[in-house]
Amino acid sequence: MTILLTGGTGKTATPLAKLLPKGQHSRTIGHPEGVRFDWLDASTYRIPFDADDNIDRVYLVAPAIIDVFPPMKAFIDFAIQKGVKRFVLMSATMLKEGGPMMGKVHEYLHSCEVDYCALRPSWFFDNLLLHYSDTIRKHDEIVNAAGSGLIGWISTDDIADVAFKAFTDKVIEHTNPVMVGPELLSYAQIAQIMSDVFGRKITHRTISADEYKKIVVRRGFPEEWAALVSATDLSIAEGAEEKVFKQADFMGERRLRDFIESYRDAEEWKSV
Structure with missing residues (x-):
């Protein structure tokens, strides 16, 4: 089992990598064992597979664009041709199968003859650091x-626990888990x-x-x-x-x- 983590330096792939046995995963550029990968440059899709032709599972973290489906579909098709049998997709609570953004990717994975899990977590704790730190720092607000809306804030470590099971269990118990803190x-x-x-x-x-x-x-x-x-x-x-x-x-x-x-x-x- 060799797992490719796209978004390997990101909020959820980093704790997930820590759970995987050493030598059993590949990561994106930015880490010693990382390789170059760019969703928007199809010429990079082969690089992880050239580095390790045993990759059979992929963690999908979407690019930071609105229309994620075209590049993600292209890579999924490429990965399947290379022998990938299982995908774990990072989606979100409000993105149902067939809906916008990762919802379309979820729907496409369902149509392919592969094992898959579409993780649908609530808001990450880390979002407070990433999206509100400027006004907290400057104006204390x-x-x-x-x-007054309520959110079931979740830790990326809890998300990583579920992703790890989706990769390592013989059979994926839940292909569409909605996850909260x-x-x-x-x-x-x-x-x-x-x-x-x-x-x-x-x-x-x-x-x-x-x-x-x-x-x-x-x-x-x-x-x-x-x-x-x-x-x-x-x-x-x-x-x-x-x-x-x-x-x-x-x-x-x-x-x-x-x-x-x-x-x-x-x-x-x-x-x-």
Whole structure:
């Protein structure tokens, strides 16, 4: 068994790699055992297989574009030709089979004669560092359009545990697991946890979807992506993630407070 981890330096592939026996996985560039891979450059698809012709399983982490299906389909087809028999796809709670983005990839994997698992986790703990650290650092506040909506925040380590089973179990028990953390939290509740941990007052401020879209664009994201992010916030405000939490197939054990405490001194959200 040899596993290719696309997105090998990312939030979920990194803890997954730690669970895999040494020598039983390949990773993308950025690690000693990594190789070059670019979703948008089909000439790189062969590089991992040239490095190790025993690859029979692939972890699929989509490129950071809206229309992920064309390049992902092209690579899946290539990988199947190279003998890959099992795929584990990183998707999301709100992306059902046949839906947009990874939902189309999920549907395509279902149509292929391969084993597959489409992981559908809720929001990662790490998103707080990646998407809100600027306003936390500069203004001691989390700003978005999610209102008082609740989210079942999940640790990437819990996601990695499920992915590991999907790769190593003889038969994949659940091909479409919706995954959440152990508690529902609003951004206001998260701001309170941060206040307790950081020793300074952090607040949550709700703005309109259009206002938040402009903030995301200013952070350097394409307008189409920013529109998707702000629309997602509206769905959270309307209770979409809370509904998913009650129907989840897997509940992780790790808690958000522990994550925030472990990153208490992170430069990303130190006050300036």
